[in-house]
Amino acid sequence: MPARRVESFPWFHSSRQKPRRWPLALRFIKGSVHANIIGPIVFYTLFTTLVVYIDQHLNVNLGVPSTVTPSLSIVVGLLLVFRNSSSYERFWGGRQDVSHIVSSVRNLSRYFMLCGPNESDEDRQDTEKVVKTLVAMLFAMRSSLREDWGIPDREEEPEYTDLLPRGIQGHENWGVALPLELAFFVEKYIRKGHKRGNFQAPQASMLTSQLNSIIDGYGHMETIMLTPIPVCYQIHMKQVLSLYCLFLPFSIVDDWSWVSVPMVALIAFTLYGIEGIGQEIENPFGLDRNDIKMDNIVRDARQEITTLLECWKQGKEEHFL
Incomplete structure (x- = not known):
């Protein structure tokens, strides 16, 4: 058996940890859209059965000329291609924004720890706070994109609340998203x-540009959502x-007879499956199985940056040079 991976392994949460037990062609529940499209498939199957029986x-x-079917x-097909390409563009754009924001947080954290105002213990504490605030921005963006407003209790998510500046209240009830409020703490530093x-x-201009790029990425994700x-x-x-699947039984019943029933079911499964995939991924920031794994990405970034921060606090930053 392979050795168990420890939690500090890079991308521990984001990377796949369990091998697939079944080929993808045999999966009908986890990760699929079958549950969302079973209704239309059953309806058109029963409708086709009725048409063939009559x-x-x-x-x-009830047969009609099939010459119009190819058109x-x-x-x-063109409508489905546009639908899916638009949805995947939104999904991929959101994933690129997440990656860009995490990279900017890494860069700012590294620069603050090595080049920031760290002459005294108080200064080093301020640097520690601002680095934690940067990581907290990732958690805040994740929650904001899911419309999960407010600061959670420490018991609910200590890995998030422990990063927030002490005494922060949040002004989301007044229309200010928490990531924007946290950006003020970083800009102040x-x-x-x-x-x-x-x-x-x-x-300073370069650092502000990095911070602005985080807010720009967050704004683009807001646009997608x-x-x-x-x-x-x-x-x-x-x-x-609907019209296509309703017309289809009449156009093939003369040629296929009872075979029309599984044929229409297969065609409806294919078409509604493609449309369902587009609907599934058009907002990639939720908790669906096919959404971007925001929780895992944020946890990996937290593990990475807080480990470097602890080594920096102990004066071990030379190990990373």
């Missing part, structure tokens, strides 16, 4: 270092899929 046993010819198939000469003007696919497109997509 056509075969009641001597009523409809092209239209449906940069200003202090600049006044004392630890950060020259170009350095608050700007869903236009409802007119969603309505039209659902209507086109």
